[in-house]
Amino acid sequence: MGVQFNDLIPKKEIPIKYLSGKTVAIDGMNVLYQFLSSIRLRDGSPLRNRKGEITSTYNGIFYKTIYMLENDITPVWVFDGKPPKLKEKTREERRKMREKAKEEFTKAKEMENIDEMQKYAKRMNFLTKDIVENSKKLLDLMGVPYVNAPAEGEGQASYMAKKGDVFCVISQDYDALLYGAPRIVRNLTATKEELELIELENVLNELGISHDDLIDMAILIGTDYNPKGVKGIGPKKALEIVKSKNKELYLKAVENYEEIKNIFKNPKVTDEYSIKLKKPDKEGIIKFLVEENDFSMERVQPHVEKLCKLIEKKTKQVTLDAWFGR
Structure with a gap:
C-alpha cells in the first residue's frame, strides 16, 4: 500500500540512461506485485503454467532483469522478512479486499464484462510463499543477487542506499523515503511510463x-x-x-505512535549480503522456465544467451575497475 502523499512529492523525469553504471536495490515484494498486476491475459487473469500456477512474476523477473543489464544497471533484489506485529491490521484488510474482489470478478465473468474482469483481477493479487521462493530460485539461476531482510524489505533497501552500496531504491511506494533512502526511482518495471526520480533532500527542502x-x-x-x-x-x-x-x-x-516511528527510524537490517553478479546457470534457467513453467523455448533460449553475455561483460568490467583502482 505505502503512504499516500503522492501529490506533495516533487519528482523528476529521468531517462533510463541516468541509471547506467549504477547498482540499484529493488523492493522485491512491491515489484513482484507490479508484475502480477501488469503481466496478464486479456481478461485480467495472470499468466499460468499447465498446473495452474501463476508465472507472471517469473516473466517479469527474467525479461526486466535482462532489460536492466542491457542498460548497464545492476539489480539487487531485497525481500521482506518477518513483518512487524503492527502490520497485521493492514494484512487483514488486504485479505478482505481480495475476497471482495474475487466475488466481483466472478460476477463480471458471468456477465462477460472484460473491463470489469480486468479491474477486479488486479485487486485479487496475492504473493504466495511458493511464488516468492521460486522467484528467488530464478534469481539464483540467473546469477542475480538478492537479500533476505530481517523485517521490512524497504527498510533494508533504504539502509543499503544510505550506506552507498546501491544508488537508489526501486519501488512504486514512497515508504523508502521514511526509512531514509536518499533516492527512489519509480516506473522502472513499467513498459511505457517515464522513470521518476525522487530525492529525499529535495523533498524535505521543497516541503x-x-x-x-x-x-x-x-x-x-x-x-x-x-x-x-x-x-x-x-x-x-x-x-x-x-x-x-x-x-x-x-x-x-x-495509537502506538512511538512504536510506529521507531520502525521507520530504526528498522531491523542486516549487513550480510552481496551485491555481485554471478555466472548464470543456462540449463537451470531453461529447465525452470521452459520445462517447469511452460515458457517458449524459442523465446527463452536467445534471452538466456544474451543474459550470459551481459553478465560476463559486467563482471569483467568490475574486475578491470578493481585492477586499475577505478
Missing part, C-alpha cells in the same frame, strides 16, 4: 520540513502500521500540522 516531520506526516495520514491514520487528515492538512506548534496534540491521537 520545508525535517525527516522526522516527514515520518510524522505519514503517520498522521496513515501507514501500513496504522492504515487509517487520524480521521480527517490528508496530505495537505498533515503538512500544515507538522509545521505548526500543535503537532504533538495531533500525534497523541495516534
